[in-house]
Amino acid sequence: MAVKLERIKGTRDLLPEEMAARRWVFERIREVFERYNFHEVLTPTFEYTTLFQLRSGEEVVEQLYAFEDKGGRKVSLRPDMTSSVARLYVNSFQNAPKPVKWYYIANMFRYEEPQSGRYREFWQAGVELLGSDRVEADAEVIALFVESYLNTGLRDFTVNIGDRVLLDEFARMLGVKDDVGLMRLIDKKDKLSREDFISALRDFGLTREGIDKVLSLIGIRGKPDEALPKAEELFTGRGAEEEIKRLYELVDLLDAYGVKDHVLVDLGIARGFDYYTSVVFEAMVPNDLGIGSVGGGGRYDNLISVFGGKPTPATGFAIGIERLIPILEWKGLLPEPKLRPDVYLIPIGDDPEVKRTTVGLVSSLRRADVRADYELKGRKLRKALEHAGRLGVPYVILIGRRDLTSGRVVVRDMETGEQKDVEVGAVVSFVRELLRG
Ligand code: AMP
Numbered sequence: 282m283a284v285k286l287e288r289i290k291g292t293r294d295l296l297p298e299e300m301a302a303r304r305w306v307f308e309r310i311r312e313v314f315e316r317y318n319f320h321e322v323l324t325p326t327f328e329y330t331t332l333f334q335l336r337s338g339e340e341v342v343e344q345l346y347a348f349e350d351k352g353g354r355k356v357s358l359r360p361d362m363t364s365s366v367a368r369l370y371v372n373s374f375q376n377a378p379k380p381v382k383w384y385y386i387a388n389m390f391r392y393e394e395p396q397s398g399r400y401r402e403f404w405q406a407g408v409e410l411l412g413s414d415r416v417e418a419d420a421e422v423i424a425l426f427v428e429s430y431l432n433t434g435l436r437d438f439t440v441n442i443g444d445r446v447l448l449d450e451f452a453r454m455l456g457v458k459d460d461v462g463l464m465r466l467i468d469k470k471d472k473l474s475r476e477d478f479i480s481a482l483r484d485f486g487l488t489r490e491g492i493d494k495v496l497s498l499i500g501i502r503g504k505p506d507e508a509l510p511k512a513e514e515l516f517t518g519r520g521a522e523e524e525i526k527r528l529y530e531l532v533d534l535l536d537a538y539g540v541k542d543h544v545l546v547d548l549g550i551a552r553g554f555d556y557y558t559s560v561v562f563e564a565m566v567p568n569d570l571g572i573g574s575v576g577g578g579g580r581y582d583n584l585i586s587v588f589g590g591k592p593t594p595a596t597g598f599a600i601g602i603e604r605l606i607p608i609l610e611w612k613g614l615l616p617e618p619k620l621r622p623d624v625y626l627i628p629i630g631d632d633p634e635v636k637r638t639t640v641g642l643v644s645s646l647r648r649a650d651v652r653a654d655y656e657l658k659g660r661k662l663r664k665a666l667e668h669a670g671r672l673g674v675p676y677v678i679l680i681g682r683r684d685l686t687s688g689r690v691v692v693r694d695m696e697t698g699e700q701k702d703v704e705v706g707a708v709v710s711f712v713r714e715l716l717r718g
Contacts, residue, residue, distance in 0.1 A: 291399075339554060342360075366411075370590065380418065400603055406429070433605065437566060437612075444559060448551055454518070466481055560596070562579060627660075692712070
């Protein structure tokens with residue numbers, strides 16, 4: 282019995298049309314990353330499992346694709362790039378000039394329940410800026426985040442900014458010990474109905490007053506100029522005061538970058554990763570596809586020292602490619618992929634001389650940067666023309682014994698059916714002229 286070969290749940294096969302669209306998206310993002318002077322790195326797809334476990338207590342750790350290799354090493358596929366980049370930095374770049382500005386475009390693996398925009402293997406394009414604790418570094422990264430989406434043609438999106446220091450402060454204000462638990466709960470606010478959210482807060486142990494405070498916190502959501510003054514009212518402690526001042530500076534810089542219009546403040550954002558220490562942010566696009574955040578990031582000032590490095594502040598983000606692409610497609614922003622050749626050559630008959638001339642011509646065209654192909658299945662003229670027609674090829678070149686004796690071939694315009702005798706030596710420039718016109 283034949284073995285049934287199935288694709289693993291949560292993974293995808295990407296076909297030529299999709300690959301063409303993806304490459305276009307990657308290029309748009311890469312362009313902006315490079316303009317901001319970030320440099321590309323790539324780390325191994327798998328690492329020692331302990332690397333990811335060092336960030337204990339996270340959802341991502343529970344979702345690891347972990348296994349033992351034949352040498353008995355405990356290894357895991359990377360669930361994101363930040364840990365690997367941090368390892369690389371600690372291993373070899375601690376003494377490099379700061380800041381270190383790296384980017385990556387790579388696949389990640391998480392054992393999650395697949396759903397709209399959620400896969401077990403997915404790609405992220407992201408950056409990490411290591412070695413600056415300044416608000417300028419946060420602004421640089423967030424501006425780049427905004428510009429990356431803009432460069433794909435997307436306009437209708439927001440980058441929502443929250444803050445871990447303020448959430449910690451908030452937990453303290455409420456007298457909550459399990460601050461991580463509270464953050465996780467607050468992070469789920471949009472996934473629950475208001476009633477369910479309130480009853481979850483009650484189950485968590487909050488009093489009426491506490492619940493009201495949480496509701497005012499998550500109500501701080503909107504244009505920075507409106508939201509930040511509300512934050513000043515809600516928070517009283519000194520730590521919070523300084524952090525809010527930092528947010529004002531951040532927003533002011535984002536204004537100078539020219540991206541403030543896309544920025545909202547949303548103090549109810551925590552983002553899943555426990556390693557974030559200050560500003561966190563995520564990109565949202567209103568859509569009917571059931572797709573949540575199309576990217577996210579934040580500042581993580583402790584991770585490098587958790588990995589045994591000298592304390593090094595850092596900030597970064599990751600854009601989710603499997604979410605961005607369907608949104609761009611839905612908005613009609615992806616270019617039509619061109620998967621047909623510009624010219625198709627058909628040798629007529631089985632004459633070796635005709636074949637040699639065909640191959641010679643197809644090669645010359647390709648060297649001249651023309652997308653050219655030829656009849657590799659030996660179909661007869663009529664069938665070969667039908668095939669070229671199905672592919673949607675604009676020009677076909679027919680090479681026959683009789684024409685060759687006079688050193689000529691026939692170039693056919695597939696749209697009009699018009700045919701022209703062209704000298705073999707002039708075919709390349711003739712075709713290039715046609716394609717230019
Ligand atoms: P995270 O690394 O969890 O901060 O996620 C950053 C971005 O990656 C998210 O905003 C999503 O766009 C994307 N992402 C995260 N998990 C998945 C997944 N399982 N499938 C597809 N995209 C994902």
